[in-house]
Amino acid sequence: MTAKKNRSYELIVKSETSQLVAIRDFISEKAKENLIQDSILNAIILAVDEAATNIVKHAYNYNPENTINLKLIISDKDCTIVLTDFGKSFDPSVIPQPDMKEYLSQHRVGGLGLLLIRTLMDSMEYIVSPEGFNRLILKKVFDKAVV
Amino acid sequence: MAEFQIEKREVSEVDIISLHGFLDAHTAPQLESVFTSLIDNSKYKIVIDFQNLKYISSAGLGVFMAFIETIRENSGDIKLSAMQPNVFEIFDLLGFPMLYEIFDTTEEAINKFITN
Numbered sequence: 001m002t003a004k005k006n007r008s009y010e011l012i013v014k015s016e017t018s019q020l021v022a023i024r025d026f027i028s029e030k031a032k033e034n035l036i037q038d039s040i041l042n043a044i045i046l047a048v049d050e051a052a053t054n055i056v057k058h059a060y061n062y063n064p065e066n067t068i069n070l071k072l073i074i075s076d077k078d079c080t081i082v083l084t085d086f087g088k089s090f091d092p093s094v095i096p097q098p099d100m101k102e103y104l105s106q107h108r109v110g111g112l113g114l115l116l117i118r119t120l121m122d123s124m125e126y127i128v129s130p131e132g133f134n135r136l137i138l139k140k141v142f143d144k145a146v147v
Numbered sequence: 148m149a150e151f152q153i154e155k156r157e158v159s160e161v162d163i164i165s166l167h168g169f170l171d172a173h174t175a176p177q178l179e180s181v182f183t184s185l186i187d188n189s190k191y192k193i194v195i196d197f198q199n200l201k202y203i204s205s206a207g208l209g210v211f212m213a214f215i216e217t218i219r220e221n222s223g224d225i226k227l228s229a230m231q232p233n234v235f236e237i238f239d240l241l242g243f244p245m246l247y248e249i250f251d252t253t254e255e256a257i258n259k260f261i262t263n
Contacts, residue, residue, distance in 0.1 A: 053204065104242055107212055109209050109212045112208060113204075
């Protein structure tokens with residue numbers, strides 16, 4: 001059997017939490033078209049939801065007049081999701097991974113999005129472009145179900 | 148149907164909050180309002196019925212974390228019940244069963260309050 005060409009899909013939404021449902025529906029529709037199994041799909045949906053929420057909150061500080069660009073690239077082996085924003089950048093390497101035992105015992109709130117993304121995805125790369133945009137690249141390999 | 152809905156009922160002084168649909172950063176404030184109103188009315192015995200909740204993100208998990216301390220300080224608790232497997236997996240992934248009691252059925256969660 002010959003390998004199929006990469007399939008690529010794009011969605012641009014306004015930077016509002018009301019758009020999270022559109023993002024999830026878009027991923028779900030494209031993943032189902034490509035027969036991606038549910039456990040992988042659920043992991044991708046949650047990781048992208050968390051990433052988009054972080055963009056709305058932190059990159060754009062809830063200003064809805066901006067955009068989030070989402071690109072989904074599906075190959076036979078994996079799914080790559082690229083989220084681009086034009087807001088404030090951050091350095092993921094300086095954001096500590098919470099120790100969940102400590103987190104729960106201290107009844108802390110928030111800060112779990114990045115942990116979920118790192119846990120659910122096989123790789124995460126964050127690029128701050130000198131041209132004024134930030135790009136988060138997430139990859140999920142198909143033969144390694146996490147959730 | 149709306150993306151997220153909340154139904155409330157009361158059994159033997161236990162407040163049961165049934166969640167429907169998708170709990171994310173957009174819909175989480177609706178659940179926060181429900182908790183705020185319960186606490187304002189000194190109601191601290193709360194069961195969350197997850198049977199019809201299809202999806203939860205960390206913003207949803209954060210709501211339970213935000214109120215648990217106040218509720219327990221007032222001799223109450225938030226007990227969770229009837230989660231769909233995909234929703235339980237997220238709670239489990241982050242270790243939340245360490246902090247919250249999770250029951251298979253809502254009746255079991257209610258009974259735990261009544262028999263205590």
